[in-house]
Amino acid sequence: MSDDCLFCTIIAGDIPGDMVLETERVVAFRDIAPKAPVHVLVVPRTHVANVAAAAREIPEVLAEMAEVAQRVADAECGGQFRWIFNTGARAGQSVFHVHGHVIGGGELGWNPA
DSSP states (O other), X not given: OOTTOHHHHHHTTSSOOOEEEEXXXXXXXXXXXXXXXXXXXXXXXXXXXXXXXHHHHOHHHHHHHHHHHHHHHHHHSTTOEEEEOOOSGGGTOOSOSXXXXXXXXXXXXXXXX
């Protein structure tokens, strides 16, 4: 956990989050500024900066994140979804705790930004 990380404070319960699913190592909660009918963040409880670091440092948790993303999509958008990771500020990452965006719930066009 990192004291100055927004997601760590949500995971700790210090800031409320609209939780969708929780496991021992992963949490999923609704994005506060959704970009689609379903927009859920899948986040490891372990603080790691980005998806490349997660693949290196906690690959088994990254795999569990994929399983959680699929469970969220199965429950909320017929199993079809886009899973997006932003890595670095110029790529759109604003919270530097790895998180995958589960996007779905309708026809998705392509909007890379």
